[in-house]
Structure formats: C-alpha cells, structure tokens
Amino acid sequence: MRFLFSFFLLIGILLFGIQPAVGQQKPSVARPSVARTYCNPMDISYRYNFEQLNEKISYRSGADPVIINHKNEYYLFVTIQGGWWHSKDLVNWRYIVPDKWPMEDMCAPAALSVRDTMYLFQSTFEQRPIFYSTEPEKGKLKFLNRWMPRLPKDIGPWDPALFHDDDTDKWYMYWGSSNVYPLFGAELDKKRNLTYAGNNPAESYKAMLWLDPYKHGWERFGPNHSDPFKPFMEGAWMTKYKGTYYLQYSAPGTEYNVYGNGTYVSKDPLGPFEYAPYNPIAYKPGGFATGCGHGNTFQDNFGNYWNTGTTWIGHNWGMERRIVMNPAGFDKDNQLFVNTRFGDFPHYLATKAGQNSDELFTGWMLLSYRKPAVASSTFKASAVDSLSADKTTDENPRTFWVAAQNKPGETLTLDLGAERDVRAVQVDYIDYRQTIYDSDSTVYTQFKILTSTDNKKWTVVADLTDTAERKEPKRDRACAYMELEKPARARYVRYEHGYVAGSHLAINAFRVFGNGLGKAPATPASLTVKRQKDQRNADLSWSKVPGAVGYNIRWGIAPDKLYQTYQFWNDQPNTFELRALNVGVPYYFAIEAFDENGVSTLSNVIDDGSGLGKK
Structure with a gap:
C-alpha cells in the first residue's frame, strides 16, 4: 500500500465449504467440508473499518496480505482489519481480535514466525512498537520494544517486511511505499529488541532497489501500463532459497489490473541486488480478480510455496480491494514464479510436497x-x-x-x-x-x-x-x-x-x-507475435475458435518457462498490445482456448520475432 503525501491510501482463498442437501424440501446442512478447493478472491470476513468515516463511503475491503506458517498453522494479516485470521488448513479462517493493538489499526503489517514466536509490526512514519506473541491463536500480544527509533522524514518504515536469516541468526527489515524513494533495507539488532543495528538510525539503512519502467514494461503505471504517471513501488518481502535472497516488491499501482510482484536477487541480504531474468513473478491482468500485487511468499505444511496478493474492486473508491492466493515455486534454474493461470477459478489445495502448480487447477470451468x-x-x-x-x-x-x-x-x-x-x-x-x-x-x-x-x-x-x-x-x-x-x-x-x-x-x-458434457475446444490457430521497436511492447493476434468462452495467452523467457498468463474472453477483440515485457529479454508465446467443457491443447510455442534469443 503506498503513501501519498496528500493522504494515506490505507486500507487484503479461501473457502468455507458447504455440504449439499439431499432431496427437494429438506434444508441442507451447512458444515465445514473436507479441505479440498478454494477460489479467488479469498472467502474471509472482510471488514468495514474506520478509514471510511473520513471519506463517508461505506465498503468492505482488504489489501496487502501476509500469510505466515506458525507452528504448522496459518495466520493472515491484512490492512486495517482490527485483528487477524487463524486457520489450520488454509480453508476455514477464524477471525481473532487481539488483546493489545497499537495507537491505530495496522496498515500493511509485517508478520514473521521464528521458532515458537510470532512477530508483528505496522507501517509507520512515527515511533511504533514491534509486538510478539507465543499464543497468536488466542490474540495474545506483548511488546518486544516500545518503539522503533524515528527515521528521517518520509523514509518510513512504510510497508515493512521482517526477515530472519536462519543460517546466520541475523534479523533484517525491508520497506518502502513511494514513487519517489526506493525500497530500503536495514539490519536489526536482536540484543536491542530488534531496533536498528548501529548507533545512528538515520545511517543504519540503505537503498536496495529502484523501479526502472524504461526497461521493465510491467512497472509502467495505469491500466495495461498505459499511463505516463510515475509508478509506485511498495510491498517488500524477502524469501531465501538455496543460498539466494529474493527481495520481492510490487508495482505499478494497486488500483490497476496489472498490479503485480517482482523480485531482485542477491547472495547477501543487503545486496547488491540484481533484477531477476523472469519478471514480474506474479501477474494477472485478465479475468474477474485482476491484479495480484503486494502480498508475500510462504510455505504450506508440505513445503509447497504460495504467493498472496491484492486484487482490485474499485467501485466505491480506488482502494476498494480483496485478497488472492496463488501457487508459487522455484524452477530447475531457481527462478521464483507464481502460477496465475485460471487464477480466479477453483483450485485444489496441495496434499503432498512438490505438487506441480498446474496440477492444482481443478479443471472446473x-x-x-x-x-x-x-x-x-x-x-x-x-x-x-x-x-x-x-x-x-x-x-x-x-x-x-x-x-x-x-x-x-x-x-x-x-x-x-x-x-x-x-x-x-x-x-x-x-x-x-x-x-x-x-x-x-x-x-x-x-x-x-x-x-x-x-x-x-x-x-x-x-x-x-x-x-x-x-x-x-x-x-x-x-x-x-x-x-x-x-x-x-x-x-x-x-x-x-x-x-x-x-x-x-x-x-x-x-x-x-x-x-459441460461435450468436448474441449480446438486449439487456436494463427497466433502471431511481433515485438515493437520499443521492446517493452509486442503486438499479438490469433484466430478465434467457434464456441470458445475465452483464451489464455501464455508467455515466458524460454519455451519451457511460459509462466505468464493473460486471459481474454471470446467476445473481446483477438488483437492486443502487450506492454509488460523487459528490454533485452527474448520471449516465447503460446495460446490455449477454453470453454465450459475444458481447455484445448496448447498451441506450438513461437518466439517474439525480435531475434534477441539468437544473439
């Protein structure tokens, strides 16, 4: 969630299964089902909240989610909700009101589980405490410190993320929410109750990364990256995998269909960081629940990775939003990716380790x-x-x-x-x-x-x-x-x-x-892709399939890395300007059709015509 200098943009799957009844007149029995499927947007008790009093607009909303796995149970934290949710199965979520709360409700909270303790910190430009709990299921909070030292004006920490390096037993915090400043990072001192390491807080942090929309098409602002306004970067999160640090961030704006998550990588928790070859890692510009930025990456009890995010509603106000969760993982080249293909259709929850993210799609159309x-x-x-x-x-x-x-x-x-x-x-x-x-x-x-x-x-x-x-x-x-x-x-x-x-x-x-009771549609023919002189853009076209409901354009940085999906309906045009590409990176594309009966086979994979992959 970003901070605008004129105001705070405060304000983020889960199912609760119901068994059907038998017969016509006897009412059915409503009870928790076996933890099988979920569907985005998440089925939680989104809250009305105090911020709406300022605008005199009433709406439920939720944004900036963090799900943590704490002692093999799950806790969900969301902007301005007055509490958090607890689940034992990633399906049924129980709302919890804590016994302590800061001076105001938490915006874009940072949450972390280390051993038997959960840590919690809010976005702030003031002095605020870090809390901890060994009984979060009971809403018990205690002060770890009474406040974090104040940083220079406008620096934050807004949109914070806490990180503990299990290999070194060192602690860090990352933060940033601005179209002016970068994401920042700092080491924290456990001996000082996780305040900034060093004697001078104003010198304890440094810049981690900046947006570069002139090279990264997906970081451009507006619907389908069409607005020249300077984009926003926010939503820091850190994941360590096989000795590499993946510093994640969101861009370009929460109120657009193209809100996504990206990542930089480094061998050191404070950098220097390099832009990952595949970006954005989480991106869902088409369908019902569009946008999946500003969330976090976590592991379930089987070790499978998931990525949370914020999807846009935007009827009552631009910041009216809901929460999504999508399967994620690391490929054979240790590339972090998030699978949003049919991301707002029902998906299975994982039941074992190492499940392929495509296998989690139910096939229910x-x-x-x-x-x-x-x-x-x-x-x-x-x-x-x-x-x-x-x-x-x-x-x-x-x-x-x-x-x-x-x-x-x-x-x-x-x-x-x-x-x-x-x-x-x-x-x-x-x-x-x-x-x-x-x-x-x-x-x-x-x-x-x-x-x-x-x-x-x-x-x-x-x-x-x-x-x-x-x-x-x-x-x-x-x-x-x-x-x-x-x-x-x-x-x-x-x-x-x-x-x-x-x-x-x-x-x-x-x-x-x-x-449906019929056959899946035919594979679309004549997919064409032409990379523009501005390499951030490509022109796409394809032939429509009679009877199709829609299409998935799938693309990526290699023929076997088609991690990105843009969903289109059959009653939309069959031409499109894709504006989410990175300069200097070759791309490969394919298409599939879907209807009520199923999904076609994937078309042949083609390159973008730029010749970049041959250099």
Whole structure:
C-alpha cells in the first residue's frame, strides 16, 4: 500500500465449504467440508473499518496480505482489519481480535514466525512498537520494544517486511511505499529488541532497489501500463532459497489490473541486488480478480510455496480491494514464479510436497459467463444506473445487480443453457450506498443455493441460513465460495437471499463452476507475435475458435518457462498490445482456448520475432 503525501491510501482463498442437501424440501446442512478447493478472491470476513468515516463511503475491503506458517498453522494479516485470521488448513479462517493493538489499526503489517514466536509490526512514519506473541491463536500480544527509533522524514518504515536469516541468526527489515524513494533495507539488532543495528538510525539503512519502467514494461503505471504517471513501488518481502535472497516488491499501482510482484536477487541480504531474468513473478491482468500485487511468499505444511496478493474492486473508491492466493515455486534454474493461470477459478489445495502448480487447477470451468440472469426484483436508482441481473455474469467486479429491497426471499436465477455438472458456486457481494462503518455482530451473510433441470423442481445444494444445522458462528462472506460434495446435474442455478447487513442487497458476480458434457475446444490457430521497436511492447493476434468462452495467452523467457498468463474472453477483440515485457529479454508465446467443457491443447510455442534469443 503506498503513501501519498496528500493522504494515506490505507486500507487484503479461501473457502468455507458447504455440504449439499439431499432431496427437494429438506434444508441442507451447512458444515465445514473436507479441505479440498478454494477460489479467488479469498472467502474471509472482510471488514468495514474506520478509514471510511473520513471519506463517508461505506465498503468492505482488504489489501496487502501476509500469510505466515506458525507452528504448522496459518495466520493472515491484512490492512486495517482490527485483528487477524487463524486457520489450520488454509480453508476455514477464524477471525481473532487481539488483546493489545497499537495507537491505530495496522496498515500493511509485517508478520514473521521464528521458532515458537510470532512477530508483528505496522507501517509507520512515527515511533511504533514491534509486538510478539507465543499464543497468536488466542490474540495474545506483548511488546518486544516500545518503539522503533524515528527515521528521517518520509523514509518510513512504510510497508515493512521482517526477515530472519536462519543460517546466520541475523534479523533484517525491508520497506518502502513511494514513487519517489526506493525500497530500503536495514539490519536489526536482536540484543536491542530488534531496533536498528548501529548507533545512528538515520545511517543504519540503505537503498536496495529502484523501479526502472524504461526497461521493465510491467512497472509502467495505469491500466495495461498505459499511463505516463510515475509508478509506485511498495510491498517488500524477502524469501531465501538455496543460498539466494529474493527481495520481492510490487508495482505499478494497486488500483490497476496489472498490479503485480517482482523480485531482485542477491547472495547477501543487503545486496547488491540484481533484477531477476523472469519478471514480474506474479501477474494477472485478465479475468474477474485482476491484479495480484503486494502480498508475500510462504510455505504450506508440505513445503509447497504460495504467493498472496491484492486484487482490485474499485467501485466505491480506488482502494476498494480483496485478497488472492496463488501457487508459487522455484524452477530447475531457481527462478521464483507464481502460477496465475485460471487464477480466479477453483483450485485444489496441495496434499503432498512438490505438487506441480498446474496440477492444482481443478479443471472446473466457468459455466456462468454472460448467461441469462433473472432477478425477483431490481432497484430503480435513476435513469442512468444499470443495476440489472445480467451484470452478475459479465465477470466485471464493478458492475452489479441490486435488489429492490434487502429482504429474505429475493432471488437471482441463472440459465446455463443446457444441463451441466455444477461443482462449485461463488457469490460476490459489493457495497452499494451503504452506511456501515464497523463490522459488528449484525454484519453477516445468509443465503441458499438451489439447482434445477427444468426451472420448476428445485433442490437445495447449499444453505447458509438459520434453517441449516449450523456448527459455526455466523460470519460475513463478501466472496462466498462453496464447493459441492458431489456434482449437481443442473441447467438452472438460483441464489435465494437470506440476509446481508445494510440497506441494499447488491451482487457483482454469481459465478458457477463445473463442466459441460461435450468436448474441449480446438486449439487456436494463427497466433502471431511481433515485438515493437520499443521492446517493452509486442503486438499479438490469433484466430478465434467457434464456441470458445475465452483464451489464455501464455508467455515466458524460454519455451519451457511460459509462466505468464493473460486471459481474454471470446467476445473481446483477438488483437492486443502487450506492454509488460523487459528490454533485452527474448520471449516465447503460446495460446490455449477454453470453454465450459475444458481447455484445448496448447498451441506450438513461437518466439517474439525480435531475434534477441539468437544473439
């Protein structure tokens, strides 16, 4: 999260599975499922918070996530949430309010687990403490120090990251959030309770790296890197792998679809650092949940790597956001990468060490894109507002349906066009003309999901209402994701409203996942790539496949390193200017088509036509 001198831009998958019912009239039982799948954006209880009082805009948001593995359990920290979340399985997350908290809520917090202790520090330009806890599951916090010494004006530490080098038993902090200053780094002194090493704090830190948008196309500002405004760098994180230090950062701005994570590498924790050959490491500019910058990299209990990030909503305010998590890893050349292919479709959680990140994709396709939707009622805001039901299937988080009244029984019904095997549903809410500024016991979510083959006889397949046998407390679910215990053969899928806090029921996405009963689409033909004179850009075109829902353009720095994905819908143009490339680096491209039945085979890999790979 970046700091602007005029104001602070304060303010970041998980599923809670629900078992389906059997039969038509008997309500289903809502209970935690086996930890199998998740879907971005994360299904956590995003909070309303105090910052909105300043703008008089009410919305739930979450950004700048850090997930740490502490004693084989997981803790999630997010900007301005009044606490954190605890999970034993990366699926079911319990919100925790700490017994101590700093002078104000934490923005872009730094969290770290070392042996039996968790450490926590907030973004600040003032003197603030570092906390520690040996019982974070109980919300217990203690002061490690009473404050970090003040640094020179505007230096920070904002967007901090704490790092402990297990091999040397040395401690470090990295930070930065600016389009003026670099990322900084400093060694910390454990004997002084992790204050800056050395006698003069003003001389204890140094620059680690700067943005270079003239060489790194993905660091340019704006949607699809099209704005000449100077970009922002933020979100430091450090990972050590096989003796190499990977200093990660985010750019170019949280309010754009191209918000991503990059990395520099060094053999020393304070540098000098070199730009990694493959960058950005995490990038998701297309689809529903666009952007994945400003997060962290962590390992699960099997040793597999994951990368968290911030995805953009941006309806009520530019800083309205949600949280994502994507599988990550290191390849045979020790290159850090993050897999965002189908990044907002359901994925499996890892069940063993060394799982290939592509294997974690369930293969459950989006069945609801542009499908007809009928609502029981629609709120009439004005002659210019379009709040109709069809907005819930366009995969745009900034368009939405609003019911005439926020009352139980309102429905939203999708016609999938033919019978499909429905495997999961995601209901994404948005705040429309709300006046809620705090998440209390009145803020929770209730609804039912029903399916039908004929639009007459309906079966309840998920139930989050008071009629269900509930074994967990009510909670708010702005991005409610439910995996069904077994496929439900259906043509129609219905949302039946129970309760949301506030004056309006507003849904920006009713997403249905599963599989059609046909064959996967053909492989797209005629992919062409032409690198421009400005090597940061390339012109792409391809031939459309009849019946396809969309395409994934995949690219990378070698034919076997196609780690990047840009998703396009079939009703979008089949030409595109890609502006995310690095100067002097050869690239290789391929394409695949997808529809409701599956994914085509990948096309032949071609180079970018620049000749750089032959020099």
